[in-house]
Amino acid sequence: MSRFVILVLDSVGAGELPDAAAYGDTGSNTLANTAKHVGGLKLPTMQRWGLGNITGIQGCPQTSAPAASWGAMEEKSHGKDTTTGHWEMMGLVLEKGFTTFPNGFPKDLMDEWLEVSGAPGFLCNKPASGTTILDELGEEHLRTGLPIVYTSADSVFQIAAHEEKVPLETLYKWCKAAREVGKSRGIARVIARPFVGANGKFKRTYNRHDFSQPPTQDTVLDNLAKAGVRTVGVGKIPDIYDGRGVTEKVHTEGNADGLKQTEALLEKMDRGLLFVNLVDTDMLYGHRRDPVGYARALEEIDAALPGIEKNLREGDVLVITADHGNDPTMPGTDHTRERVPLLALAPGRGAQALGERASFADLGATVAEYFGVSTPSGKSFLPQLRA
Numbered sequence: 132m133s134r135f136v137i138l139v140l141d142s143v144g145a146g147e148l149p150d151a152a153a154y155g156d157t158g159s160n161t162l163a164n165t166a167k168h169v170g171g172l173k174l175p176t177m178q179r180w181g182l183g184n185i186t187g188i189q190g191c192p193q194t195s196a197p198a199a200s201w202g203a204m205e206e207k208s209h210g211k212d213t214t215t216g217h218w219e220m221m222g223l224v225l226e227k228g229f230t231t232f233p234n235g236f237p238k239d240l241m242d243e244w245l246e247v248s249g250a251p252g253f254l255c256n257k258p259a260s261g262t263t264i265l266d267e268l269g270e271e272h273l274r275t276g277l278p279i280v281y282t283s284a285d286s287v288f289q290i291a292a293h294e295e296k297v298p299l300e301t302l303y304k305w306c307k308a309a310r311e312v313g314k315s316r317g318i319a320r321v322i323a324r325p326f327v328g329a330n331g332k333f334k335r336t337y338n339r340h341d342f343s344q345p346p347t348q349d350t351v352l353d354n355l356a357k358a359g360v361r362t363v364g365v366g367k368i369p370d371i372y373d374g375r376g377v378t379e380k381v382h383t384e385g386n387a388d389g390l391k392q393t394e395a396l397l398e399k400m401d402r403g404l405l406f407v408n409l410v411d412t413d414m415l416y417g418h419r420r421d422p423v424g425y426a427r428a429l430e431e432i433d434a435a436l437p438g439i440e441k442n443l444r445e446g447d448v449l450v451i452t453a454d455h456g457n458d459p460t461m462p463g464t465d466h467t468r469e470r471v472p473l474l475a476l477a478p479g480r481g482a483q484a485l486g487e488r489a490s491f492a493d494l495g496a497t498v499a500e501y502f503g504v505s506t507p508s509g510k511s512f513l514p515q516l517r518a
Contacts, residue, residue, distance in 0.1 A: 133446040134397065135501050136405045136439075137494070139217070139368075140432060142413035144456020144469025145186045145203050151468045154211060156456070159467035161417070162188050164460040165429070168422040172429060176436040177451070177474065181482065185472045199476040200516055202485030204452065204493060211466045212285035214319040214343055216454030217371045217408075221350035222495035222507035229286030230317030233258060236282065240316060248308035253280040260464045262419060265291065265326055265333040272296065273330075278305060284465035286319035291335075294325045299338055310342040319344060320371075335414075337384045341370035351495040352376025352406075354504040361403030363396060365389055368406045377406075386411040386428060390435040397442035404498060408454075417457030418464050425459045445479035448501065448516060452494060475516055483515040 144161035151157050158164075163186055166172040171190025174182060181197025182188065208215045209228035218225065235256040245252070252275075254268050259281040268279050272293060279291040288309045292302045302323050309321040321342040326335045346353075353376040355362050364377040366389050374380075381396070383389040386409045393407050409432060416425035443449060456469030473485055473494075488494075492509030499506035500513045 133402055133444060134400055134405060134448075135403075135498055136393070136397070136443075136447065136449040137220075137407065137498075138393070138449070138451045139220075139406075139408045140412055140429075140451060140453050141213070141408055141410045142417045142455055142457030142466065143429070143453040143472065144458065144467055145453075145472040146470050148205055148468050148470055154468040155463075156211075156458075156461065156467040156469070159456055159458040159461050159469055160186060161425075161456045161458040161467065161469060162186055162472070164458050165422045165425050166190055168460050169426040172426055174429060174433040176433045176440070180451075180474050180476060182472060182474060184484075185474075197482045199474045200483045200485050200512075201475075202473040202488060202512075203470045204473050204488040204491045205470050206455070206468070207490040207492070210286070211455045211468045212287070212319060213341075213367075213454055214286070214371055216471075216491060217368075218346055218350065219491035220452070220454070220494045221352050221372070221376075222492045222499070222509055223346055223348060223350050224490060224492055224508055229319035231284060231286050232282045233284070236280070236288065240312060241280075244309050244312045247312055248305045250278055250305050250308075252277045255279050255281045258282050258284065260418065261289065261291070261324060261335065265335075266331070269293070269326070269333045270330045278302070284463070286317065288313055288318050288321045289324050290321070291324040291326060293333075294327050294336065294338065299323075299325060303340060306340065306342045310344065314344060341367050343371050343373050345373040346375055348507065350376060351499045351504065351506050354499065354506070355404060355502055358502065358504050360502050360504070361400075363400070363403065363405050365392055365396070365406065366408035366410055368408050371408075386432060387435075390432065390439070394435070394438045394442060397439065404502070413457050413466075417459050417466075420459045420461075420464060422459040440476070443476070443478050447478060448497075448513075449476040450474065450494060450497075452491075475512070477516045480516060481518060483518055485512050485515060488512070
């Protein structure tokens with residue numbers, strides 16, 4: 132027993148789930164459709180590990196002898212958002228999804244938020260693309276100082292403010308107030324969306340912060356913490372679980388930084404769980420429906436994997452997966468209801484077909500068995516990795 136590493140490639144789905152039609156996501160397949168759009172993906176490391184065995188990916192064919200065990204996981208919870216997907220990964224399956232607000236937030240909620248937060252007012256209050264809304268209202272925000280409040284198809288309350296107009300501490304204070312107000316209304320997450328620049332050239336920054344509701348019951352992370360297992364959360368992982376069960380937090384400035392920090396942590400980490408979220412695929416390219424940028428981000432991740440692989444040792448496990456889909460070739464700007472890839476590299480062990488897992492919680496069950504703690508749900512695939 133040594134290190135268990137999870138790399139969440141945010142939004143990298145591997146094909147529609149059986150209930151995708153109910154979400155308007157028929158035909159979604161983030162990996163396959165992105166590859167087709169750009170004429171093929173160049174992912175030599177993940178291809179060697181077996182990514183092409185999971186779903187058909189132009190440029191990344193199947194291999195007869197994958198270096199990693201391979202499969203896919205289905206989401207059992209209702210929804211297709213970051214919080215739902217990550218919570219299920221650690222054993223918490225939601226029978227009822229979070230509340231969404233397709234017509235914007237109701238007046239009573241906004242009135243209470245204004246009273247609790249002390250915000251001077253707000254602009255927008257409707258579902259919107261995070262980049263489009265800056266083009267639409269960024270200049271008015273600079274003129275008035277009013278924060279831009281918007282949502283999406285997911286259960287999120289997002290607040291955008293220019294860093295030179297509203298101090299980050301103030302923006303975070305407004306977000307904390309929104310989280311408190313949103314608890315009784317089923318809002319999963321409040322996201323601070325700071326940005327910089329001038330009209331027509333506004334750009335969101337990595338000072339983004341997610342204020343999630345705490346998990347409704349203990350997850351595998353909580354059980355690891357109780358057992359004294361070191362758990363390092365990289366990127367937005369600590370925010371998603373409201374800090375619960377995460378013993379160390381590592382902030383990142385995008386995927387390249389997150390991958391570098393992962394490699395550096397592995398060079399000095401003796402034992403524990405290293406849980407990493409790489410957000411750029413989702414934030415910069417999926418929501419913006421930019422398949423070219425999405426493909427480039429996947430190829431940049433793949434190019435960094437050998438540096439991570441060389442720091443693995445016998446007994447370690449490295450899992451690559453995702454939390455939902457966000458097919459950049461689909462209409463709209465929202466996540467897509469998809470299965471997610473599952474690659475599990477265990478140095479010194481053979482590779483096995485892990486099949487179609489019934490729940491993301493199978494990952495948490497595997498982590499739990501690896502460290503000898505309990506899990507709320509899921510079926511471990513650790514025995515297959517040790518075969």
